[in-house]
Amino acid sequence: MQDAKDLKEYRGQCQQALDNEFLRQTLDKFAVAYRAGRDKAFEGMDLEKLIREVAASKEFDPSSLRKLFFEFKAKAEADGVHVHWAKDADEANRIICQIADDSGSTKVIKAKSMTAEETLLNHALEDAGIEVTETDLGEWIIQLRHEGPSHMVMPAIHLSRFQVEELFTDVTGKQQSPDIEQLVKVARRELRQKFLEADIGVTGANFAVAETGTIGLVTNEGNARLASTLPRVHVALIGLDKLLPTLHDALRILKVLPRNATGQLITSYVTWISGANTCPVNPDGKKEIHFVFLDNGRTELAADPLFSKVLSCVRCGACANVCPVYRMVGGHKMGHIYIGAIGLILTYFFHGTDKAKNLAHNCINCEACRDICAAGIDLPRMIKEVQVRIMDELGHPAPAVLMSKVLKNRKLFHRLLRTAKWAQKPVTAKDGFLRHLPMIFFKEHDFKALPAIAAKPFRDLWPEIAPQVPEPRLRVALFSGCVQDFVYPEQMQAAVELFAANQVAMSFPMGQNCCGLPVQMMGEKEASLSITRENIKAFSGEECDYIVTLCASCASHLKHSYPKLLAEYPEMDEEVRRFSAKVIDFSSFVHDVLKVEPEQFESRGESVTYHAPCHLCRGLDVHEAPRKLMEISGLEYRPSAEEEVCCGFGGTYSAKFPELSKELLNNKLANAEASGASTLLTDCPGCIMQIRGGFKAKGSKVQVNHMAEALAGNLKKKQ
């Protein structure tokens, strides 16, 4: 639940979650186990094809939603079911309270339904004097504790057996044991009684199949079966987005939903209800069934060209499972009612700006959610867009406005960076780290040492070092990005040395600016667009085969975001496509294009481990190239655990949420140290800044270098 009044209070709440040792351990274990289970569950399947098909089957616009609804309604009503349309949460709750009233009901049992959480149905029923009992074990536990779910599939994952023991002792009036199997059995018996007493069973639905008027329920415990059987009235509350044209569409989602949610091939039970089934306790021998479809903004979403894709979500919860922020703070902080990446988006649309204003910023943009989504939703992009909408409503914060102003004017930006070099002089130590942070940084940043601005930026070095390559096999234009230009020019120099040794001619267009990702991340769309155009222009005159960058974030942004940013400018289409097609990251260029050979290198016996930048492994889907390069260049590669998990940098994220950034970094450092390697290599200067600074602050001996430096370092010297 989101109740923080501002970002500061929200950060405080996140810190409390960080301090919860049990939660941290549970979510850490889960994050690792989930990956392994999921991989196994999808073994031998064409997952990408499946995801594409699921996404295609859930493409809605307002009129298709209505059409499906009326098709479903006609089918279901022909078989004795009452079908309702509720325009919002209040109306859905009113309809259900009315059903209770009309049927003389006083007791309701519920199977798990996120849609009922969305409408806060329990409160409405209780206000109407009705006793409500949740029957999903996890939901029952959190109901008894007066909490909301902390995960869409495992609502009580934040609680320990001891907390459940205590709770059940209260509920039964008898001392319980902390034995999980016994606690489960106690719940079985306690809830069995509730099932038998209830007048109404409320469920959700995972599918509403229009061609047959059938709903499908995907559960493990079997409570949805009892809830839809024992009480004389069955009410299913269903998001409009659960409508599907055919049974085939539902069976397809069923192949991906349990596998992606928990690594199960299928859940214990899948229940298909079509029409009013037998119910001997009703006078006509038929069950009274109501299917209540909830709009609550879904039709509006369906009309939005970008956000309509949100409706393809199948609610598997995987975007939370892989979210490094969720792993740190759990679902109560990384969500309002809906949790994880999809929760950040849905909170804004279903529960409003006030609930979303802090939450929506808590995305590190590592793209792990997009990578895992069962419906292929570009969640990070939508979160970014939500941030923009919120800032447009509430006003852009001063740092974002300032940054966008500065970055839009490249010369001013570069002058500022050059000035900063002098300003930091009294605080720069010999090793190139800042001894004391200048005032512009916050005290929460003391978990990492920050680098100083380099004495001479790469753009000033270039005229001196630009190599002459007489008969080049390739021509490349270099894109340095701000960090390698002004902080780590030596990384660029290393690449230049390696490229020259491979007969690559190079140019460095001086008109290039920051790639624009930082302002895009801060939701400054206009500045982002202006920078995009500027960079494309800067490279337009270059005769080159590739545009190479050593920064994975720049590469991913130039390659994938530029065409999207300029989508509304068809006159730029040709130019942006040509530009983006040429962009390539360093490791892919060296491995796939230059195809360097072991003969070019000599081993110095160095052992290395690797950190895969988010924007390399997910943003560009590059996995093999850097790992192969380590072998080819004679380095001893020692893999570390979770190489593809974010280091916590996330650009401006680490300034917004330093506490979370720090914890992510700590995991990264621990995993890298455990590999026993003396050096960590990576492909992104931002990650280097974060990880190198972390090791330095910790006093560790592990070195952190760019892949380019390691390769250039192992190049055989010419005789």
Place this chain on the structure above:
Amino acid sequence: MKQRDRLCEQFTRKAEAVSAVVATVNSQDQALDYLLTLCDAKEACRIQVSGCELPLSEGAGALCETKREKIIAAPGLEPALKDTLAKRCAEQHFFFLDREMREHGAGVDIGFTFAQAGIAETGTLVIDSSNEDLRLATMLSEYHVCVLPKSQVVADSYDIEGQLSRQMQQPGNYTAFITGASRTADIERVLALGVHGPLELHILLLED
């Protein structure tokens, strides 16, 4: 290996992976033998149902008291098979039940059913549960024993799409996919079987 054997082998592997017990029987009589032996041998047929030995609230404890016999529930059987089973239950002093399942909300020891189909990909039983008594027998039982004719095992859920779709268009249809026992991992992600439904699922692959 014949296609059918391959499917049955895959079905068995997948069902066993989710803790179902799979056995082969050559006839319906053998299926009844299995059922009655299971009831006789296993502690499922103690009178008290699972959880009733634990510290419960008064109301939940009182519900436990309503079960006073060992019960096999088998609604929806063909008349001849039903008669045979009822007779054999009487011989072994098990209470045989094929209707009014609602009177047995406290629980029954074994629910005995037939599946329409098996899905090899996931080890799933497909059971038309439109008959409420049959449905409750698969929910309120401690053990669920289900007979699956080998000829009805298909590779994939898509293979029974047509059959399912026709079934769903029958009046008041309630179809269940059942895979393994009822399970939860809601406390500390520790797997526990039998939270609301059966604690064990036994699948009898019938040669046909």
